[in-house]
Amino acid sequence: MSHLAKAAMSSSPARHADMAPHHRRLISNWLFVLCFMLLGMIAIGGITRLTGSGLSIMDWQPVSGFIPPLSHAEWERLFALYQTIPQYHLQHEGFGLEGFQKIFWAEWIHRFWGRLMGLVLIVPLIWFTIRGMITRGLALRLFLFFILGGLQGAIGWFMVASGFRPDSTAVEPVRLVLHLSAALILYSAVLWTAFSIRWPEPQPSVASAGARLTKKLVWLGTALICLTIIAGGFTAGTHAGFVYNTFPLMDGHLVPTDYANLTPLWLNWVANKAAVQFDHRLLATLTALTIGGILLVGLKNFAPGSRAHSALMALGWAVAIQYALGVTTLLLVVPVWAGTVHQTFAAVLLGVMLYVLHGLRGASAR
Known part of the structure; x- marks a missing residue:
């Protein structure tokens, strides 16, 4: 950040x-x-x-x-x-x-x-x-x-x-x-x-290894959300969302065959539509899996009704909605309404993640 x-x-x-x-x-x-x-x-x-x-x-x-x-x-x-x-x-x-x-x-x-x-x-x-x-x-x-x-x-x-x-x-x-x-x-x-x-x-400190692991995973999830949004920006800028409009495969392959068509290799990440879209998909999936891990660990360590617990529940719903919006936008070939909502809700998801991070300020291991 x-x-x-x-x-x-x-x-x-x-x-x-x-x-x-x-x-x-x-x-x-x-x-x-x-x-x-x-x-x-x-x-x-x-x-x-x-x-x-x-x-x-x-x-x-x-x-x-x-x-x-x-x-x-x-x-x-x-x-x-x-x-x-x-x-x-x-x-x-x-x-x-x-x-x-x-x-x-x-x-x-x-x-x-x-x-x-x-x-x-x-x-x-x-x-x-x-x-x-x-x-x-x-x-x-x-x-x-x-x-x-x-x-x-x-x-x-x-x-x-x-x-x-x-x-x-x-x-x-x-x-x-x-x-x-x-x-x-x-x-x-x-x-x-x-x-x-x-x-x-901050809320009263939660002294447990699980609380410390939750904070580390939340920081990782925050970084992944930021990287996914950046990849989404390149997807929008290169119009990569208008190709490979199937999911989860791309033209019948998990990794598109023309992923590394450009040289040097890094140029594919910002200019090759196949690579740009694949990277966005991959980062979004890693983000969703990381947030799943956050929920598995975090919900066990914070009592229901606490701000941290409520924030974690909101995070789970937010990532599910955003992932579904991404797939919908892709399959419908980026209609204006879907592309707009998907872009905006990415910021909502980031905001919810920051809310989780703020609620965990008192969580530590002793």
Whole structure:
């Protein structure tokens, strides 16, 4: 996990415990709202990608972009810009202004939602700081999140700009993965901060070898979820989900015959559709099996009704739903609704895993 996420996870629970209980509830609820908005952002991003809408806005206007086109002349200007890029000529030539408007609105909503999240973060942050409801350290951390949110917008434009290359109809997969990863890092950092404010004190320590093993497996599961999401980003970026639409075999083989067609070998992992999809399947299966191990060990060591036990139960349901969504998306050849839900629920699964990890802070072996 990134240094940012680790920094967010190392926030002092003692300082949060010193906050008034009603202030902790208010501020944690605000941060949970931001996390839900981030999930919405991930979902909208999936829609823009799957509908080919992401390249419809040719300029980046961080402030004035809040306002959509208000005149026919402005629509014509934007459409004329879009007609200059390869995607129009290779995919959408002749679809007219009305067709352009359909893809434009998806991308505009995606960018508008990002700007709206910035306001939902910075305006209450200023108010809470002035009122002395949060510590200076927490205020600085949350302001850093605001800065990183703005940086995420710049990364998004860096991604979009890669789609303007000659003979290109989509963004570069590496930049897509960078954009998605940055969003998930920010989401994880905000969510962990919200957990730490709502539950500043760890539960009573569970002194057992099983508890220690559970924590180790949870860390492993967290790493596997992150790797699976990255592999999913390359699957989306290379459109690898539109081939080998059978499960569990790929064209009758467990490992596709053209897995290592490219040289050097590592290039297959980011550019070969067969290898990219297989890696995503493999990592998803390893993640599901690891979480199965977490449940087998963890549920024996934490009493029913405890936060750790409840978190583990939620994790089991979450991974089952996500795995089923992945298989469904593949078999249906990536319809927009399935691809969007699968992408979004990956972030939900990561959030549940972080909730488990946070609930196990007091678990140790003595």
